[in-house]
Amino acid sequence: MADALADGAHDDTPVAEVTELPPELKASDLLDAGLEVLDRSGGSAVPVLDSQAHQVVGWLTHQAALTALRADVASGPQATPGEVSPA
Amino acid sequence: MFVVNADTAGRRTGGGPPPPQLYGVPRYLSAVHFFAREARGHGVPEVMYAVARKGGRIAPQVAAVKALASALCIGGGGSVGREGPIVQIGAALGSTLGRVVKVAEPRMRVLVACGAAGGIAATFNAPLAGVLFAMELILADFAAQSFGMVVLASVTASIIGRAALGNTPFLQLPAFTVQHLWQYALFAVLGLLCGGAGVLFTRVLYLIEDACDAIWRGPEWLRPAAGGLLLGLLLLVLRQMYGVGYPVLAAEVAGTYTIGFLLVLLVGKMVATSLTIGIGGSGGVFAPSLFIGAMLGTAFGEVMHLLAPAVAGPVGAYGLIGMGAVFAGAARAPITAVIIMFELTGEYSIILPLMSAIVLASAFSRRISADTIYTLKLRRRGVDLSSPAQGTPRADAISVSKVMLAVPDGVPESATLQDAALALARSDQGVLPVLDATGAYRHRGPSARARWPTPWPTEPTTTRPSLR
Numbered sequence: 001m002a003d004a005l006a007d008g009a010h011d012d013t014p015v016a017e018v019t020e021l022p023p024e025l026k027a028s029d030l031l032d033a034g035l036e037v038l039d040r041s042g043g044s045a046v047p048v049l050d051s052q053a054h055q056v057v058g059w060l061t062h063q064a065a066l067t068a069l070r071a072d073v074a075s076g077p078q079a080t081p082g083e084v085s086p087a
Numbered sequence: 088m089f090v091v092n093a094d095t096a097g098r099r100t101g102g103g104p105p106p107p108q109l110y111g112v113p114r115y116l117s118a119v120h121f122f123a124r125e126a127r128g129h130g131v132p133e134v135m136y137a138v139a140r141k142g143g144r145i146a147p148q149v150a151a152v153k154a155l156a157s158a159l160c161i162g163g164g165g166s167v168g169r170e171g172p173i174v175q176i177g178a179a180l181g182s183t184l185g186r187v188v189k190v191a192e193p194r195m196r197v198l199v200a201c202g203a204a205g206g207i208a209a210t211f212n213a214p215l216a217g218v219l220f221a222m223e224l225i226l227a228d229f230a231a232q233s234f235g236m237v238v239l240a241s242v243t244a245s246i247i248g249r250a251a252l253g254n255t256p257f258l259q260l261p262a263f264t265v266q267h268l269w270q271y272a273l274f275a276v277l278g279l280l281c282g283g284a285g286v287l288f289t290r291v292l293y294l295i296e297d298a299c300d301a302i303w304r305g306p307e308w309l310r311p312a313a314g315g316l317l318l319g320l321l322l323l324v325l326r327q328m329y330g331v332g333y334p335v336l337a338a339e340v341a342g343t344y345t346i347g348f349l350l351v352l353l354v355g356k357m358v359a360t361s362l363t364i365g366i367g368g369s370g371g372v373f374a375p376s377l378f379i380g381a382m383l384g385t386a387f388g389e390v391m392h393l394l395a396p397a398v399a400g401p402v403g404a405y406g407l408i409g410m411g412a413v414f415a416g417a418a419r420a421p422i423t424a425v426i427i428m429f430e431l432t433g434e435y436s437i438i439l440p441l442m443s444a445i446v447l448a449s450a451f452s453r454r455i456s457a458d459t460i461y462t463l464k465l466r467r468r469g470v471d472l473s474s475p476a477q478g479t480p481r482a483d484a485i486s487v488s489k490v491m492l493a494v495p496d497g498v499p500e501s502a503t504l505q506d507a508a509l510a511l512a513r514s515d516q517g518v519l520p521v522l523d524a525t526g527a528y529r530h531r532g533p534s535a536r537a538r539w540p541t542p543w544p545t546e547p548t549t550t551r552p553s554l555r
Binding site: 010011012013014015016018019021022023024025026027028029030031032033034035043044045047048049050053054055056057058059060061063064065067068069 | 484540
């Protein structure tokens with residue numbers, strides 16, 4: 001977009017012409033997948049859709065992902081790895 | 088006291104042919120089954136798990152039960168080593184001490200490592216190897232502070248061990264020197280072979296363990312007795328498999344056996360150790376891997392002697408390097424492997440081929456197998472020590488919906504670039520969704536259009552769905 005604006009001739013160009021379609025996520029996806037999509041998209045945020053892809057339900061940003069991964073032990077929802085049980 | 092106990096059991100079996108009536112005697116009691124199930128098996132993985140995932144907490148009774156179980160198992164002829172038991176015993180004592188004096192979790196881990204280091208240092212009379220084993224395998228960390236404490240534990244244990252058992256290396260090995268530059272190439276090939284053998288040993292161990300699990304249908308506490316009979320038969324055929332096997336090892340490196348017999352011993356040891364552990368015995372895999380390595384190395388050396396007598400050099404050197412390299416291949420602990428072989432031989436001249444073979448063995452083993460002989464046991468129970476520890480929020484355990492923010496205002500696709508630039512400048516993220524004329528968001532999915540919700544009126548930073 002900066003490229004398009006730089007020459008001053010495109011100020012009135014509709015934004016649709018420079019739009020990129022980012023990869024998207026489903027709300028049920030894990031953050032693992034979210035990080036990968038964020039990485040792949042090259043942008044700093046990607047849209048999150050509901051399970052039928054009918055509605056955009058949120059916006060996953062780099063910042064939100066970082067915050068979640070740094071969240072306190074007690075606060076973040078997390079799985080407990082399997083205990084070592086006697087065979 | 089437990090240290091001495093397990094140790095003398097090992098030495099006694101090493102002292103000569105054991106009384107035949109001991110073969111196959113259902114010697115392993117059900118103590119393990121009832122009092123401390125962690126004491127089953129080889130020991131090191133349980134300690135690695137306790138340190139990595141449980142803040143170093145190990146039940147105090149593990150020390151007593153493990154000492155009894157492994158003394159009975161090794162003393163009764165089980166073809167396993169002492170390092171696993173002693174690491175677990177030392178670690179349990181360290182953990183118990185930590186519990187009594189109420190230390191914080193990081194200190195608890197170091198105490199567990201101290202116990203393990205002290206155990207190895209005293210049993211093998213190898214203070215350096217004890218320290219590095221604890222740092223490389225148990226703590227998986229070389230922080231200077233923990234190093235100091237582990238060294239202190241190792242030195243103290245060595246001094247006491249030497250006072251009680253005398254200052255003799257646990258294995259007497261002849262010294263060798265490299266006589267020909269070509270030998271480096273041969274040692275490198277041996278290193279690769281040994282890396283493969285280490286991985287093979289790991290596979291055979293768990294394969295036989297699985298087979299034992301699959302075949303045995305009776306009560307668990309009777310299994311060692313039934314398995315003991317089978318192991319006894321194997322020991323009758325191959326006496327060299329009895330116990331820890333250091334005397335056989337020494338004889339082998341000295342070049343007493345023929346190539347064919349060495350290979351028989353190699354396979355025999357893999358099977359005997361796996362069977363001992365598979366039937367529920369308690370013992371380590373370090374000594375067996377040294378044993379396998381010595382056999383492979385010596386056999387390799389003898390073959391090289393036949394092929395290239397001019398450059399091959401002494402056969403024993405190959406045996407020695409094979410020992411360290413197979414351990415490195417199985418446990419992927421190159422630092423410990425180099426140091427323990429160096430400590431055993433006290434021979435500086437062998438350090439160059441030793442290091443190169445061991446590093447090659449570890450690298451090759453990593454190439455062909457994701458897990459080591461220690462971590463595979465944990466992996467099979469669903470624990471992956473290489474993944475972030477419990478307590479760290481994990482990206483594969485949080486759903487995107489818990490993390491995502493409220494959607495920002497969209498930009499109509501008919502907007503001009505200039506307007507869009509302004510909106511973008513005001514946005515938090517430097518990216519904004521572009522909406523079509525109906526206010527829908529066009530995406531890549533099959534339905535291609537999704538409704539864009541009315542943005543929340545307040546700033547996104549204050550309306551983000553909370554993680555808490």
